[in-house]
Amino acid sequence: MSILVVAEHDGAHARPGSSSALAVARDLAAHSGERVELLVIGRGLAFVAADAARFAPVIVADHPLLANPTADRYAHIIADVAKAREAGSIVANSTTFAKDILPRASAMLSAAMAGDVTGYSFANGKLLLRRPMYAGAAMATVALTGRPLVITVRASAFPAAEPLAEPGERIVWSVDASTLPNHSEYVGLESRPTLRPELTEARVVVSGGRPFRTGEEFEKYVGCLADALNGATGCTRALVDAGIAPNEWQVGQTGKVVAPQLYVALGISGAVQHLAGMKNSRVVVAVNTDPEAPMFSVATYGLVGDVRQIVPELIRELGK
Amino acid sequence: MKILVPTKRVPSTDEGVRIRPDGSGIEDVALAFIINPFDAIALEEALHIRERRGSGVEVTAVGIGNAAFESELRIALAMGADRAVRVDFDGALDPWSVAQVLGAIVRREKPDLVLMGKQAVDDDSNQAGQMLAGLLDWPQATFASKIEFVEPARLSIARETDRGLETVIVGLPAVVTTDLRLNEPRYASLPALMKAKKRPIETISHRDLGVLPEPKVRILHLEQVAVDRVCVRVADAAELVHRLRYEAKVI
Numbered sequence: 235m236s237i238l239v240v241a242e243h244d245g246a247h248a249r250p251g252s253s254s255a256l257a258v259a260r261d262l263a264a265h266s267g268e269r270v271e272l273l274v275i276g277r278g279l280a281f282v283a284a285d286a287a288r289f290a291p292v293i294v295a296d297h298p299l300l301a302n303p304t305a306d307r308y309a310h311i312i313a314d315v316a317k318a319r320e321a322g323s324i325v326a327n328s329t330t331f332a333k334d335i336l337p338r339a340s341a342m343l344s345a346a347m348a349g350d351v352t353g354y355s356f357a358n359g360k361l362l363l364r365r366p367m368y369a370g371a372a373m374a375t376v377a378l379t380g381r382p383l384v385i386t387v388r389a390s391a392f393p394a395a396e397p398l399a400e401p402g403e404r405i406v407w408s409v410d411a412s413t414l415p416n417h418s419e420y421v422g423l424e425s426r427p428t429l430r431p432e433l434t435e436a437r438v439v440v441s442g443g444r445p446f447r448t449g450e451e452f453e454k455y456v457g458c459l460a461d462a463l464n465g466a467t468g469c470t471r472a473l474v475d476a477g478i479a480p481n482e483w484q485v486g487q488t489g490k491v492v493a494p495q496l497y498v499a500l501g502i503s504g505a506v507q508h509l510a511g512m513k514n515s516r517v518v519v520a521v522n523t524d525p526e527a528p529m530f531s532v533a534t535y536g537l538v539g540d541v542r543q544i545v546p547e548l549i550r551e552l553g554k
Numbered sequence: 555m556k557i558l559v560p561t562k563r564v565p566s567t568d569e570g571v572r573i574r575p576d577g578s579g580i581e582d583v584a585l586a587f588i589i590n591p592f593d594a595i596a597l598e599e600a601l602h603i604r605e606r607r608g609s610g611v612e613v614t615a616v617g618i619g620n621a622a623f624e625s626e627l628r629i630a631l632a633m634g635a636d637r638a639v640r641v642d643f644d645g646a647l648d649p650w651s652v653a654q655v656l657g658a659i660v661r662r663e664k665p666d667l668v669l670m671g672k673q674a675v676d677d678d679s680n681q682a683g684q685m686l687a688g689l690l691d692w693p694q695a696t697f698a699s700k701i702e703f704v705e706p707a708r709l710s711i712a713r714e715t716d717r718g719l720e721t722v723i724v725g726l727p728a729v730v731t732t733d734l735r736l737n738e739p740r741y742a743s744l745p746a747l748m749k750a751k752k753r754p755i756e757t758i759s760h761r762d763l764g765v766l767p768e769p770k771v772r773i774l775h776l777e778q779v780a781v782d783r784v785c786v787r788v789a790d791a792a793e794l795v796h797r798l799r800y801e802a803k804v805i
Contacts, residue, residue: 304722305684305694330715334696337681341653341688346770347681362774367677368571372580374677375775417693418724421710425718434716438805463805474735481699481714481735487675488734490716496804506570513781517802519794520785534802536785537794547791552805554795 235268236319239290240312240326240336243274243282248289250435251327251389256289258354258387259325260395265356268322271405275311277301283404289395291402293319297409302420303331309338310415315407316343321382328386329434336384346378350491352391369487369510389435390493390514426480431466433483438465439494441485441512442473443502445541449478455545456500462552468492470508486511500541504529521545555607557600558665559635560616560656561593563626564676577775589626591739592671594633596732598739599701600669601634612636614663618655618767620644624755632742632750639663639756643767648677651767653685658763660690665727666707672697672731683731693724697733 237259241252252272259270272292274282279296286292295311312335316324324339326332328350340347352373353364360377363385367374433439440463442456452473460467469479471486485492487510497515502508504520504527512518513532520533521544530536537544565571565585572581589597597615604611614637615630617623627638641655660668673680687694699719700712707726712719714733724730742750760767788794798805 305687305696309688330697330717333680334684334694334713334715337649337684338688338694340681341650341685346650347685348771349679349681366779367776368567368580369675369678371567371571371779372573372776373779374773375777377772377774379770379772415691417728418695418722421721421723423715423718423720432716471734480718482716482718487678496798496802506568509781517798517804518783519798530785532781532783533785534783535794535797536787537791538787544791548795551791551795 235266235322237263237266237268237270237323237325238316238319238321239270239272240324240332241272241274241286242327242329242331243276243286245276245278246281246285248274248282248286249327249329249432250394251329253289253394254389254392255325255327255387257392257395258385259323262323262325262361266322271319273312273315275300275308287401287404288397289402290398291405293405293407295407295409297411299411299414300409303335304418304420305335305338306415306417308335309342310413311407311409312336312339313342316382323383323385325385325387327389332386336386340384343382344380345382345384346380347384348376348378349386351385351387369507370491370513371510388491388493425482430460431464433466433468433485433490434492436466436492436494438463438496438498439468439485439492439512439515440465440498440500441468441470441502442479442500443470444472445501446473446478452478455541459498459500459545459549462549463496463498465494465496470502470505499529499533500545502529503527504532555611555667556663556665557603557611557613558616558660558663558668559593559597559600559613559630560652560668560670560682561597561626561630562590562671562674562676563587563617563619563623564590564674567675573776573778577777579776587622587626589629590671590674592673592675592732592734594739595734595736596669596671597630597633597635598737599732601740602737614639614665616641616656616659618643618647618652627755628750628753629742629747631753632746633740637756639758641758641760641763643760645767646769647767648769648771649679649681649685650770652682653689654765655760655763655767656682656686657689658765660686662763667726668729670729670731672733683729687729690729693728694730695722695724695728696731698730699733699735701730701736
């Protein structure tokens with residue numbers, strides 16, 4: 235039996251969050267005695283596979299028809315590999331990649347699935363998983379029936395896995411192109427190139443709200459402070475709706491859920507939906523002109539004042 | 555063309571939820587229930603498609619639950635759904651069992667398109683649509699923020715992903731799950747709500763569909779998450795940076 239970790243990658247490296255999924259898998263394997271294997275899917279995977287093998291044996295599904303992450307083909311591969319390797323569990327980092335593909339694979343395997351897992355324990359040998367519900371207002375303890383179990387984990391809730399002393403084996407998965415589904419045509423991805431860390435994986439997140447009225451203004455304050463802290467940028471729904479910041483920067487119940495070491499909220503009043511996306515951050519800083527803003531109720535440190543005046547001061551202090 | 559819109563009845567949690575002291579669930583005595591907001595977006599999109607295409611599009615809202623669900627299904631009718639179907643079931647559901655029931659409904663109704671919310675705002679699972687597509691072996695496009703017909707039976711869909719906006723084309727029949735920015739659902743007017751009260755809601759027992767919904771995920775316990783930090787008010791930027799460096803040690 236094995237625990238299969240589906241690693242998400244960018245064509246060169248596995249995404250950092252996949253390392254947390256691997257750490258969870260190793261720990262589960264320590265209880266169950268199963269072996270841990272990584273699965274990478276894509277095209278031209280020589281480099282990714284070598285990189286991933288530093289952490290665990292890796293199954294490599296490399297084929298031109300797998301160049302883009304379409305749910306039908308990727309779920310098909312995951313289900314096939316899970317059967318062949320007798321996977322008792324399938325684990326991945328909770329991102330839109332996994333949220334799209336794993337439930338489909340899970341249904342193909344008649345498997346139970348729990349998403350966004352933030353903790354687990356064993357009771358009489360049975361695995362209990364903890365996952366948030368109601369936009370993070372409640373924490374549920376759930377048990378899954380049957381095998382395999384499919385689990386996505388929130389990377390920020392778990393440590394990253396250490397590399398092995400000796401690289402793991404690379405196992406080539408032979409892809410039978412004739413069996414691959416052909417349900418969808420991938421057209422393309424429109425994304426803003428950025429040198430900043432990915433929002434859900436960053437140690438520091440700097441987010442902006444209503445005071446920023448243009449993209450330039452957002453960049454001048456939120457972007458520059460993020461760069462001074464080597465962090466990612468985030469924002470509220472209002473800024474996305476107003477076209478000031480891109481969708482993928484939205485933090486909240488309907489956007490991304492983040493839990494960095496440090497979350498800096500600049501001019502964000504703190505609507506319930508936004509708090510759901512960030513309140514589990516380790517340290518929260520709120521800067522706002524309104525001393526009664528709800529954001530202060532979840533903040534570790536609060537500074538009342540105008541972000542336009544305070545951000546340049548903060549950047550100066552950080553440079554000292 | 556037939557569009558099926560599965561809906562879930564969820565508590566309105568704008569005011570926050572309270573967990574029962576014994577952890578067995580949420581306090582739902584005085585709670586208002588609504589159509590899951592993401593499903594309302596799916597219904598709105600189905601109505602859009604019907605309006606753009608003119609005649610020949612039928613929009614059916616589906617709910618799985620007990621008779622209490624009928625008030626939300628009537629709102630779906632008042633918004634403009636042509637039909638409402640309730641699968642009578644009173645037990646616990648999870649995404650797997652929902653997908654199984656919906657699979658049976660799809661085999662019976664034979665829709666060209668299933669449009670549903672990307673997740674329900676109670677359990678926040680984000681699985682039922684993908685599982686349904688997997689069970690049916692249909693194309694899927696999740697987290698849609700734009701849906702356009704490129705041919706009579708082919709849709710171009712913009713998907714909101716962590717990496718940016720992805721575009722895929724899927725042939726019908728397909729399952730599409732809707733994200734927040736797809737549209738703003740319309741309100742049902744009062745006259746439409748009055749009229750909807752008299753309209754029939756088709757009720758099917760899950761036995762007639764030949765499925766016994768058996769959840770694979772059991773919720774054993776719920777607890778309230780309270781993050782009430784005692785906020786330390788700092789005087790200026792210098793004090794803040796000092797505390798972040800030497801007290802919190804996060805920079």
